Amino acid sequence: MRLDDLLPALEAERITLKATSKLPTQYGEYLLHVFEDTQTHIEHIALVLGDIAGQSNVLTRVHSECLTGDVFSSQRCDCGDQFKLAQSLIQQEGKGVIVYLRGQEGRGIGITNKILAYALQDSGLDTVDANLKLNLPVDSRQYEAAAVILKKLGIASITLLTNNPGKVSSLLSHKIVIDKIRPLQTEVNASNQSYLYAKKLKLGHVLSI
Secondary structure: OHHHHHHHHHHHHHEEEEEEEEEEEEEEEEEEEHHHHEOOOOOOEEEEEEEOOOOOOOEEEEEEOOOOHHHOOOOOOOHHHHHHHHHHHHHHOOOEEEEOOOOOOHHOOOOHHHHHHHHHHHOOHHHHHHHHHHOOOOOOOOHHHHHHHHHHOOOOOEEEEEOOHHHHHHHHHOOOOOEEEOOOOOOOOOOOOHHHHHHHHHOOOOOOO
């Protein structure tokens, strides 16, 4: 047996389902699944609305953890707004999934370094140059865990809610079938305008700004 033949089984073994329960929200009642990456011991979340197993064109958001945006309602980024918009769109669709990847704070640099980068942004650097000034990667996020989770949920294909072409190419490389890419544009404000411009001009995100 070739190594390539073993890879799907190895991926599936790496990500294990640990717990499931109902989660009522203002956007509908989800099933919340907790998955553990047995290599990193990081726990990721899948929020599932409706019957998605075996379905095609399932509206899907792969969302990287952002404590400041998702929890503290920071306006320095668009993360929290994107998360809420994804929930709203999935509610309208009647089914969908949000894969919430933990351990991805600050595009992978962690909360301490993210706040250090914020301080540099206060001095005039943008989100990309601040990371580089700290000798940190601009974006070190990985999406293999998300791909495995989507496979475990039994989804045939997805409509991906994203502005990030890097996320698209990563999921495709892990054999996720993407039927459509749907932009997730949120409102620009005075605090996140330069951040969004940097994402568009330096990271290639598809944004109408």
